[in-house]
Amino acid sequence: xxxxxxxxxxxxxxxxxxxxxxxxxxxxxxxxxxxxxxxxxxxxxxxxxxxxxxxxxxxxxxxxxxxxxxxxxxxxxxxxxxxxxxxxxxxxxxxxxxxxxxxxxxxxxxxxxxxxxxxxxxxxxxxxxxxxxxxxxxxxxxxxxxxxxxxxxxxxxxxxxxxxxxxxxxxxxxxxxxxxxxxxxxxxxxxxxxxxxxxxxxxxxxxxxxxxxxxxxxxxxxxxxxxxxxxxxxxxxxxxxxxxxxxxxxxxxxxxxxxx
Amino acid sequence: xxxxxxxxxxxxxxxxxxxxxxxxxxxxxxxxxxxxxxxxxxxxxxxxxxxxxxxxxxxxxxxxxxxxxxxxxxxxxxxxxxxxxxxxxxxxxxxxxxxxxxxxxxxxxxxxxxxxxxxxxxxxxxxxxxxxxxxxxxxxxxxxxxxxxxxxxxxxxxxxxxxxxxxxxxxxxxxxxxxxxxxxxxxxxxxxxxxxxxxxxxxxxxxxxxxxxxxxxxxxxxxxxxxxxxxxxxxxxxxxxxxxxxxxxxxxxxxxxxxx
DNA sequence: GTAGGTGGTTGCAACATATGCACCAACGGA
DNA sequence: TCCGTTGGTGCATATGTTGCAACCACCTAC
Numbered sequence: 362x363x364x365x366x367x368x369x370x371x372x373x374x375x376x377x378x379x380x381x382x383x384x385x386x387x388x389x390x391x392x393x394x395x396x397x398x399x400x401x402x403x404x405x406x407x408x409x410x411x412x413x414x415x416x417x418x419x420x421x422x423x424x425x426x427x428x429x430x431x432x433x434x435x436x437x438x439x440x441x442x443x444x445x446x447x448x449x450x451x452x453x454x455x456x457x458x459x460x461x462x463x464x465x466x467x468x469x470x471x472x473x474x475x476x477x478x479x480x481x482x483x484x485x486x487x488x489x490x491x492x493x494x495x496x497x498x499x500x501x502x503x504x505x506x507x508x509x510x511x512x513x514x515x516x517x518x519x520x521x522x523x524x525x526x527x528x529x530x531x532x533x534x535x536x537x538x539x540x541x542x543x544x545x546x547x548x549x550x551x552x553x554x555x556x557x558x559x560x561x562x563x564x565x566x567x568x569x570x571x572x573x574x575x576x577x578x579x580x581x582x583x584x585x586x587x588x589x590x591x592x593x594x595x596x597x598x599x600x601x602x603x604x605x606x607x608x609x610x611x612x613x614x615x616x617x618x619x620x621x
Numbered sequence: 622x623x624x625x626x627x628x629x630x631x632x633x634x635x636x637x638x639x640x641x642x643x644x645x646x647x648x649x650x651x652x653x654x655x656x657x658x659x660x661x662x663x664x665x666x667x668x669x670x671x672x673x674x675x676x677x678x679x680x681x682x683x684x685x686x687x688x689x690x691x692x693x694x695x696x697x698x699x700x701x702x703x704x705x706x707x708x709x710x711x712x713x714x715x716x717x718x719x720x721x722x723x724x725x726x727x728x729x730x731x732x733x734x735x736x737x738x739x740x741x742x743x744x745x746x747x748x749x750x751x752x753x754x755x756x757x758x759x760x761x762x763x764x765x766x767x768x769x770x771x772x773x774x775x776x777x778x779x780x781x782x783x784x785x786x787x788x789x790x791x792x793x794x795x796x797x798x799x800x801x802x803x804x805x806x807x808x809x810x811x812x813x814x815x816x817x818x819x820x821x822x823x824x825x826x827x828x829x830x831x832x833x834x835x836x837x838x839x840x841x842x843x844x845x846x847x848x849x850x851x852x853x854x855x856x857x858x859x860x861x862x863x864x865x866x867x868x869x870x871x872x873x874x875x876x877x878x879x880x881x
Numbered sequence: 882g883t884a885g886g887t888g889g890t891t892g893c894a895a896c897a898t899a900t901g902c903a904c905c906a907a908c909g910g911a
Numbered sequence: 912t913c914c915g916t917t918g919g920t921g922c923a924t925a926t927g928t929t930g931c932a933a934c935c936a937c938c939t940a941c
Contacts, residue, residue, distance in 0.1 A: 369630075399929085433639065472701065654917080
């Protein structure tokens with residue numbers, strides 16, 4: 362493990378919060394200003410940091426590399442046109458989350474027509490306790506994988522609607538698997554509602570989920586449920602593009618077929 | 622300058638191209654496998670690298686930090702709702718490029734309805750010789766700044782439509798400043814057409830540009846010119862949101878007012 | 882106009898860390 | 912079963928990183 366590289370990465374994290382002075386960076390790392398300066402100079406040289414008005418912030422090369430990394434995900438080019446059209450038809454924010462390694466991560470977001478932008482961010486992990494996409498993926502995991510996720514959940518009562526015990530979440534995941542879609546009815550932020558459906562790969566494994574999200578004031582969850590036929594059909598189409606034979610094809614998934 | 626940090630950043634660049642084995646990374650850097658491994662372990666620990674099928678690729682923490690960095694640009698939250706609506710009205714890909722430091726960089730992209738995705742990438746620099754957004758910004762720079770850009774241009778003939786001399790580019794920039802909009806009529810890739818207009822800050826300085834891009838087969842440049850009233854009005858609205866008093870307000874820009 | 886404080890920066894010697902070596906484990910092909 | 916390749920680790924040491932002292936620029940107060 363390299364201490365010097367760790368320091369450099371901590372600098373990137375620190376300046377990503379907001380632009381920082383050299384002294385702030387040195388203080389944050391607990392090193393001499395000259396040490397911080399040399400690390401920052403190296404990050405600048407590589408495009409990972411830049412200065413704006415005498416303060417250090419994240420460099421644009423990092424941004425370009427992030428886009429390059431996202432472009433490498435096989436799912437994204439397949440799914441993206443569907444997301445854009447789905448968002449266009451409904452006017453709400455659309456998310457794609459993917460199961461990567463042992464995490465569920467937002468990998469795409471298509472903003473809705475409203476001026477307000479959702480706080481979700483590409484690259485960030487999903488909250489599997491509350492988010493519709495998280496639950497839509499968990500519902501179809503094999504038992505061992507799902508239990509690993511359930512173990513890591515805090516079951517915090519973010520809002521009055523939050524699911525606050527493993528038993529209750531297991532029951533909800535069983536319902537989701539049965540009906541083929543998930544929802545977040547203000548479980549994390551009580552003014553946000555969301556519905557989601559799973560995306561399958563060629564082997565029928567659920568590897569991602571797509572959601573439609575809105576402010577409750579704009580679209581209560583009952584109204585978002587009206588999008589479900591379109592949403593589940595869109596997810597089926599993405600799945601077919603990934604090689605999935607369809608709900609009546611060879612069964613490899615552990616749970617019931619995807620039907621609204 | 623830190624050699625160790627430089628190596629770590631080179632690793633990130635290298636694995637962003639495509640997933641790489643430990644041996645490939647060691648070979649690329651010219652170091653022992655154990656050195657490469659420790660650097661990779663540190664990057665993984667920080668979320669900047671991860672392994673997929675025994676190969677190293679970019680980590681998702683980098684992706685999240687990149688989004689965080691983009692979210693910090695003052696312009697983006699202001700402009701983004703306009704871009705989404707503009708794209709929605711015209712159905713074509715919309716880009717926002719911003720003048721940052723001494724570069725013009727794509728900072729947002731809203732995909733059009735077609736299945737094909739443009740090769741442009743958020744975080745990458747703009748080609749100021751050929752791109753409509755690049756020319757839309759250059760046209761309004763002060764003479765010294767503009768000449769610095771012009772000096773760095775290669776004037777390569779990418780297509781038959783490319784501008785291939787500084788004189789010809791200066792003349793085109795003067796026309797752009799006169800009429801208030803720019804276009805790319807297949808100057809970089811002959812099957813892509815584009816129109817762009819500038820965005821001003823509170824002092825009337827041009828700091829960004831918005832473009833509408835399409836495949837020539839879908840929308841020849843004559844058809845895209847039909848979007849110009851809407852595009853220039855959108856850019857004026859973004860500019861007013863940034864504090865610009867408007868074309869009839871106090872004049873601080875070096876060239877004529879923005880009107881189609 | 883000058884002094885003092887602050888922040889950015891550099892040269893250099895000390896030393897703490899990064900490094901390569903030797904070795905091990907796992908895997909796949911012959 | 913054997914051999915080659917690749918991923919990975921412990922450790923001694925070579926070297927690159929580090930903090931110190933000093934410098935410079937800028938800003939503010941007197």
